[in-house]
Amino acid sequence: MALNLFKRKKYADLAARVAGVTDILIRNANLDGGILFFEEDGQIEFSLKSYLSGSSLLTQIALGVEHSDVEVTPKLYLNYGSGYSEESTIFLRKHEDDERAIWIGYILFPNILKSARLDITESKSQVKIGSLVAQKAPVGHFIERFLALGNAGAADLVARKAIAAVGYMEQYRSTIVGKGESESYALLAAAAMHGANVDTADASAADERYLSYISRTEELSSADIIYMEDVYQSWARKPLLSIIMPVFNPPIHLLQEAISCLQKQAYPNWELCIADDASPDPAIRQLLLDVSDQDSRIKISFRDVNGHISQASNSASELASGDYYVLMDNDDLLPAHALWTVAYYINENPDCSLLYSDEDKISIQGFRCDPYNKGKFDRFLMYGHNMFSHLGVYRRDIFIQAGGFRRGYEGSQDYDLTLRCLELCGEDNIVHIPHVLYHWRQIAGSTSMGAGEKSYAFESAKKALNDHFVRCNYPLESIDSGVPGVAAVRTLSVDNPSKVSVIIPTRDGLDVLRPCIDSLLNYSDPLMEILIVDNGSEQAETLQYLDALSRDVRRIKIIRSDEPFNFSRLCNLGVSKSSGEIICLLNNDTEVIAPGMFERARAWLSISDIGIVGARLLYPDYTVQHFGVYTGVGVHGIAEHCYHGLHDGHHYNFSKSKLLQQFNAVTGACLFVRKADYISCGGCDEDLPVAYNDVDLCLKIREGGLKVICDPGIRLLHKESKSRGRDTTIKKKARLQRDADLMIKKWGSEKLVDPFYSPKFKKNHATFAIDPYLVSPPWKARCLVPAFGRAGLT
Incomplete structure (x- = not known):
């Protein structure tokens, strides 16, 4: 019997092992057979037992999850007396050493904690909780690990956690004054908790290969300087670039370095527009007055009242007279070739409206790290994180038409601006510069230290995205993904929903076919039909099963084909018999x-511009079988799955391993396409009976001007044998080579180049490793054009 827990006020039994917690209250869920059926925003609220709150400085929370039909991203809200808010939350981290899924977090100052609340998922889900345990944290273990770090390692760890805590409090600088004692305690506890829980496992470290790459490609020789000057003199356009820099009380030496890096630019035609947002430190004002007196290219505006970054950025833009606006923070750096490279790409793409570059970070220790090598602009990837910044460049008229920066979007004001400019200029007028032109400092309060450093920025980002969805009339909603600073997309219902025809080619294999059909019927949809294209099944058990299914005439059709196996032909046959x-x-x-x-x-x-939707496919052990396909990559240079073998819960490649995005292709093991588009492009090519037919279909859809996306919210198991590996028999290898040759003949190597895979990455496998010889920097002497043809079209 199901226990209804919706808006239930009495304390509930989790049907799980519980220790150290009391007063459990479950909201928005049904408990049936030990499984919690959560609606959206399902919650488990609880208090700590008195023996923990009274005697422990640090409490460990451990959540054991035995089963979930969606990805679990537990988030713990802590009420220190000011209620629940995004500002006092932690994301529990998965304990990878345990066979079961155990999620762990730590609560500081449990003696002043009023209550806690677990949000396990953002969406509807079925979750079996095995345990919820609060206990004194194993402090002795922490001390051992801390001492094992040595002096330098321990100092770095403490510095990172202290910076995270200070950065957290920095958000509330303007509201601290006047707070009562209890609110101040709550803020201090939340900040300390934020620092204690910040994840340092992925802390930036020196990558000698990357530093070697920088040395080879970015250090400017005297010959490079002469070459850049010669090219500059040959340009028909020498655009004035206005650097927009809002300033508010940065460390003065970092502001000096930021200004100095602009004065060292190889490109001379720039102006720096600074708006000081009422910095309280008088030394900031004096520095700005001095540099503006010394350099006529530096324009200064002093605001009388602090208005935060959006208003300050608008004040800076009012000083600008340039053709393009370049956004820069007051504590970051540009390499000496940055503005020259921007102007180079403007000359190569004279109609461009926006430009953006690759970026990296400057660690606390001062070395460069974490390069984000991007691909072609992808508005769907923008729905997860801001791939545009940094370095972001906006044509003046587009910036003005968009209305500049908006109040109320502080922390993601550039994100909001880019989305509004995108709507004005379209994606085809946005140019990617495949070179690192921006160095983002890892300092207190900066999201370069981690997206959780500015939670208000993420809330502004979701607000900007939801505004964009409304303006574009998209049935989408931006929500928390469960990972700091990364958004997910909730789809909304549509008017007059279309019927979906599911085409399943099969031959015997009842052990896999039956669970497939059962899962479709379990998640049944009133506007779904299933067409099973039986390619000559012979086993009696399979034939009996198909016969039984055929009686469900409203939902299921069985189509028999005894021709030799040709996956493309079977799919085309199924589509021809479909009604969706x-x-x-x-x-x-x-x-x-x-x-x-x-x-x-x-x-x-x-x-309207989406043509194909792909899915996230997992092996039964929940490692990735498919999440998008890169083309022009792999042994045959045709296509290769990305993130193959990565654990489902692991965020990799700036979380792109988990984010909605475009690909050149997705697997045909599960894809959705409008029937009209499928037919108009010719369907699956029957000359490709086994391999690459799905890649070919996607390329045809993209050639017709439509986009191919992969949605991490569409999740299936794929029981393809992980041990099977590549086709290794002589016959299979010959067939694969034949299909690869056909793809090369049909599309050519140039059309197989994947725009979403950085041109700097090696092509032998989709490993995201830089090949230093693939892309020639345009600022290097004797380099006339980038290695991949016309600039900006990568």
């Missing part, structure tokens, strides 16, 4: 593991 407006190609060895698959596909395909 949307086609889902689905392998028989897949299994749906998350709700809402059809609703999500309908929402995406209601957006």
